[in-house]
Each structure stands twice: as structure tokens, then as C-alpha cells.
Amino acid sequence: MTKNFQNSDVIWLDSVDSTNEEIKRRFQELMKPTWIIAKKQSKGKGRNGNVWFSSSGNFSGSVMFFPTVDRSYFHLYGFFFGVALYNTVKKYIKDGVDIRLKWPNDLMIENGKVAGILLESIQSPQSNKTAVIVGIGVNLNSHPNLNADFKKRYNSQCVANFSNHEICQVSFFNKFSNELKELGLYLEENDLASILKLWKHRSYDKGTQIQVSDNKGGVNSGKFLGLDELGGLIVGENSGVKKIYSGDVYFGS
Numbered sequence: 001m002t003k004n005f006q007n008s009d010v011i012w013l014d015s016v017d018s019t020n021e022e023i024k025r026r027f028q029e030l031m032k033p034t035w036i037i038a039k040k041q042s043k044g045k046g047r048n049g050n051v052w053f054s055s056s057g058n059f060s061g062s063v064m065f066f067p068t069v070d071r072s073y074f075h076l077y078g079f080f081f082g083v084a085l086y087n088t089v090k091k092y093i094k095d096g097v098d099i100r101l102k103w104p105n106d107l108m109i110e111n112g113k114v115a116g117i118l119l120e121s122i123q124s125p126q127s128n129k130t131a132v133i134v135g136i137g138v139n140l141n142s143h144p145n146l147n148a149d150f151k152k153r154y155n156s157q158c159v160a161n162f163s164n165h166e167i168c169q170v171s172f173f174n175k176f177s178n179e180l181k182e183l184g185l186y187l188e189e190n191d192l193a194s195i196l197k198l199w200k201h202r203s204y205d206k207g208t209q210i211q212v213s214d215n216k217g218g219v220n221s222g223k224f225l226g227l228d229e230l231g232g233l234i235v236g237e238n239s240g241v242k243k244i245y246s247g248d249v250y251f252g253s
């Protein structure tokens, strides 16, 4: 699964609207797995139609590759990149600072969101090949001031607030690439489901009170009980145990 994006081309741009959109525009010319990274992004896209604010100095990058796994497993790449992101950011922050992965694809420090992942797929018109695009945004040195509506769900944070120094985009990417490589090697020896085990170790404790919005305006409250074998969220509610496959999690009762 992970050899697909090793040895990718890397293109750095000064500025672009969205690195995911730029990959789609260039898709026909991209012959091999490619990263497009922008020093500044003006129209970043988040999950569920949200905007992703990415000031200059933060990390905005997307990688495109042709997966060898079945479509039904594409979402597992989100967990894979999430674990590598966690391992990378952990190296920058001071000991004792609380850092966790939040389902499905967020990285939180002290309960403030520092990074998010947007997974998309694109079909080549000439062949029936499908490519996956993994877009990653990390608040390295600054974070947006979220409006009250967002703040009800979560706060925003940046890595530098928990580090001793400013964080360079290039060295962050180099460290992240190394983590991806190491995790890739680990997965060559272990089955795919083991990524979920690594993810769970880096997430919230079982029993944490959460709220899950289901993208249709519905909200379920319950206890975080972990992930099932497909990466679905298991929530304990008064009415019983529920599995959720799309939505967003936030905290509170």
C-alpha cells in the first residue's frame, strides 16, 4: 500500500489556490506520484465543504499516487498519513504536551486542531486508473481565529506554540517524508489493519465523552470506544453501541 507514493516528485510553489486543485489541474501531465506543496495557499479546502485557512509559513501540501488497494480501502490512507503526521509533529513539541489524533483525520494539540487531512480521488479520462489525492494542512507557525460557530466544536492551535522555535516548512516536509518512509517499511512487515492499531494508540482514551456530527445536521453524543476493523468510529450511546463511517467528532457532553 505504501510503496505507491515513495520516490515521488516534489514541486514547491510560491502560492496557489489549493494544492489539491492544482494536482487535479496538472493530473494529465503527472506521470508518477507527485507532491505539490505551496508556501502560501489562498483558497484551501477542508473536509465537508469547509474552508481551510492556510497562512504563509504553515504547511499546505498534497500528494497524488495510484493506489494498489481496492477502492473500499482508500480511506485507510487517511489513518496512515495521520500517524506519520503525529510522529512528525511530536518531535517538535515539548515533553508533556498533549497531542492526539482525532477521528477521522485531525491532529490535536491540547485539544486545539493543528492539522487536517483531505482525501480525494480522481479518475484518469484516458485509462480507468484512479488516483488518490491526500491533502495535508498543518498550522506550523500560526492558526486562524475561528468564529464562534466553529469554536463551539473545537479550537485552533499551531505547533510553534508548543515548541521552542519557529518551524521551517522545508525541514518539516523532510521530517514528514522520513516518517512516511519508516511507516511504509513497518507496514510492509505488518498487515494493513495494524495502521488502525497505531492510530488508536495516538488517539483519545476509551470512554472520552464525544459528540459526532453526521454531515446531515444530526449530532450523536456518546463515549469514544475506539475503531472497528474498517476504521469506523465506535460510539457508546444510551441506546447501545453505534458505528459511524462519516462525520466529524468534537468534545463535550
Ligand code: BTN
Residues within 6 Å of the ligand: 017, 018, 019, 020, 021, 041, 043, 044, 045, 046, 047, 048, 050, 052, 054, 059, 060, 061, 062, 105, 106, 115, 116, 117, 118, 135, 136, 137, 138
Ligand atoms: C480538514 O481538516 O478539513 C482538512 C484540511 C485539509 C487542508 C489541506 S491544505 C493542503 C490541501 N489543499 C487543500 O485545499 N486542502 C488540503
